[in-house]
Structures are given as C-alpha cells and as structure tokens.
Amino acid sequence: MHAIEVREFGGPEVLIARELPDPVAGPGQVVVGLAAADVIYLDTLLRGGWGGEHFPINLPYVPGGGGAGTVLTVGDGVDPAWVGRRVLARGAGGYAARMATDVDQIVPVPDEVGWADAAALLHDGVTAIELLRHAPVAAGDTVLVAAAAGGAGSLLVQLASGSGARVVAGARGERKLALARELGADVAVDYSEDGWQHRVRAATGGDGVSVAFDGAGGGLGGAAFDTVAPGGKFVTYGTAGGGFTEIDPELAAARRVQVTNALARQLERPAVRELLAEALTLTAAGRIRPAIGATHPLDRAADAHAALEARATLGKSLLLT
Incomplete structure (x- = not known):
C-alpha cells in the first residue's frame, strides 16, 4: 500500500x-x-x-x-x-x-x-465538544477562543455561538479573523499584536471573559489567561504557541480562576466514540461545519x-x- x-x-x-x-x-x-x-x-x-x-x-x-x-x-x-x-x-x-x-x-x-x-x-470534533463539557457556556457568557481559526477552535466558535454566548475570537492575521467572524464570532482580535489581551478585556467592558479556551499554548496562552474575569474558567489544550501553557496555581487561586489542562486527561475509548458520534450528528444536522x-x-x-x-x-x- x-x-x-x-x-x-x-x-x-x-x-x-x-x-x-x-x-x-x-x-x-x-x-x-x-x-x-x-x-x-x-x-x-x-x-x-x-x-x-x-x-x-x-x-x-x-x-x-x-x-x-x-x-x-x-x-x-x-x-x-x-x-x-x-x-x-x-x-x-x-x-x-x-x-x-x-x-x-x-x-x-x-x-x-x-x-x-x-x-x-476525528480529533478536533472530540476536542471541541469535550472542552465545552469542561466549561459549559450559555447565553450571557462571554467566551474567548484563542486559535479560533484552527480545527478545534473553529468548531468551538460555532458551538459557543450556537449556545448563545458572545464569542471573542483570537487568531493571527486578517484571513483567520475573517473566518472566525464568518463562523459566528462577535469580536475578532489579532493576537500577533502586542497587548491583544487588553483589547479582549475592552470588548467585555473591562470585566474579562467568563471562559477562555486556549488553543495556542506558550506565551499566547499566558496572555489568554489574563483575559479571564475573577471567578471564570481557563481551559488550555494547545501547543502551537511553543509548548504547554503553565499557569501559577497561586495566581489562579487569587483570582478564583478554575484552570483545566485538557491535555492532561486521556479519554477512554467509549468516551471518544460517544464524542465522535455527537460531532458527526451535529455536522449531519448542519449545526456545525x-x-x-x-x-x-x-x-x-x-x-x-x-x-x-x-x-x-x-x-x-x-x-x-
């Protein structure tokens, strides 16, 4: 072969x-x-x-x-x-x-x-749906999706938007930002620009986001953490920014931010099959693409x-x- x-x-x-x-x-x-x-x-x-x-x-x-x-x-x-x-x-x-x-x-x-x-x-559908189980979102929430034009990020934008949340997309370059907007993002921020996390906070009225999904990792992931409001959630799953995102547990505790590293958990096969079946069903129904x-x-x-x-x-x- x-x-x-x-x-x-x-x-x-x-x-x-x-x-x-x-x-x-x-x-x-x-x-x-x-x-x-x-x-x-x-x-x-x-x-x-x-x-x-x-x-x-x-x-x-x-x-x-x-x-x-x-x-x-x-x-x-x-x-x-x-x-x-x-x-x-x-x-x-x-x-x-x-x-x-x-x-x-x-x-x-x-x-x-x-x-x-x-x-x-195959992988990104499982990832996107599993991430939203870690941190469910609903109408009234403001959500940051970093690496919003990637495989999992683009699905997260659609799923979060479909849940009624206000979605802020972080991506690199206008082509990727345009895709994020097309998929349902309310605000799109270029995270190759210095201080992009402050623009995300400004888009929330200064309060910060309810949930941040970090598909970038590395330094970009650290900046994404800075956008989370006190009492919010930060879920990291990417390494494209140069490695895993490391968050100081004391800092997270002081800000009352729940930090989850989705990469640290390996799903059992029955769970993966369930998530795959759900992703395929949503696609067949036209709810995600x-x-x-x-x-x-x-x-x-x-x-x-x-x-x-x-x-x-x-x-x-x-x-x-």
Whole structure:
C-alpha cells in the first residue's frame, strides 16, 4: 500500500512516500481503506522528535492518528457486517491508503457527511465538544477562543455561538479573523499584536471573559489567561504557541480562576466514540461545519506540515488518499 513513513526525526522533508505491506486485521480489528486522513499540529511536533516522554515513538513509523474511509476486512471476533461501512477510524498510521485498528476505535459515518468533513472531526470534533463539557457556556457568557481559526477552535466558535454566548475570537492575521467572524464570532482580535489581551478585556467592558479556551499554548496562552474575569474558567489544550501553557496555581487561586489542562486527561475509548458520534450528528444536522482550509494528496504530506508550522493553514488541513 501507499504510505508516508518517517525513518528519522526532522523537518517536513523526512515525510517520505513509500510502498509498505498491506495491514492485516488481527483479532478484534478491522482494516479501513482511507479516503481522507486527519492532520493535526501535534503530528508536526512528533515528526520533529518532540514529546517522547508523553508520546513514545519507535522509528520508523507511519504518522497520523486515523481518518475516514470504508471497512475492507475484519479480523476474528468482529461482526462481518462492518465490511463496506463508512467509518471514522482512530489509531496509529493514518498517513496511508489503509490502516488496521481495533473495532472499538471506529464509528459509523452518516450518509450526509462527506469524507473530508468526517476526517476533519476525528480529533478536533472530540476536542471541541469535550472542552465545552469542561466549561459549559450559555447565553450571557462571554467566551474567548484563542486559535479560533484552527480545527478545534473553529468548531468551538460555532458551538459557543450556537449556545448563545458572545464569542471573542483570537487568531493571527486578517484571513483567520475573517473566518472566525464568518463562523459566528462577535469580536475578532489579532493576537500577533502586542497587548491583544487588553483589547479582549475592552470588548467585555473591562470585566474579562467568563471562559477562555486556549488553543495556542506558550506565551499566547499566558496572555489568554489574563483575559479571564475573577471567578471564570481557563481551559488550555494547545501547543502551537511553543509548548504547554503553565499557569501559577497561586495566581489562579487569587483570582478564583478554575484552570483545566485538557491535555492532561486521556479519554477512554467509549468516551471518544460517544464524542465522535455527537460531532458527526451535529455536522449531519448542519449545526456545525468543519472549516477545511487545505487538502493535500498523500504524497504531499510534507507540504501540509510545512504550512501548519508556518501558521499558513486556514482552518483544517487534510490528506486525501
């Protein structure tokens, strides 16, 4: 099968197209023929050798955490009725024409949802809905979504706006700000400009936001924390700004801000499947739509990674197989 392989850690150039043996479904597994593969910023970090203590990887490896496609074969103990069904599949080795994964890692895709939209929900749909369970929002709340033009951020903007909250979007550059407005943001602030957090506070009348969702991390995440009103909530889940956001517990306590690091919690598989099913249902009903800004042929995975690292991708990035 056609696949992308990494034999050494490095820049996007280490993503090499190769022919590899077709995967075989073991007991409790299925093989999925992928039509679209998910690409997330974490993929670029792992490819560069970051995060080995959290995400151990043995070289060589096929990157990617899954995608959308059709079940081709099943292993022992799996209902053969899965064969031919459209599914979202999570698991290792998504940058490939086929991947094997456990049957409890797949979810049926409604007919109303296309391959690209389904693949775009694989990680970001789960993330967005789970974040709103950490910090539910409602009419009357003011919400900051930092990295609002990213895969998860663009869904958060839609979900928060649909809940009646006033949404302040933080993003870099007018193209991304325009997308955030299109998706329902009431205010859009460029967080590449110094003092952007003060503009967010000004948009709330000086009080600060009820909830801040930090999809940026690093220094940007620290600035996003500064926008939260006393008694509010700060939920961090991103690393695109240069690592995890570290908040001083004493400072958070003094301001009565509840801080949650969503990356510190690993969801069990049944919970992931439930969240995926909800994201697909919302998409099929037209209540959310993934903002897909770039699709690349599988062989051009390096281009997808380079664009993500350059912050040039508007919305979601996918590989089409």
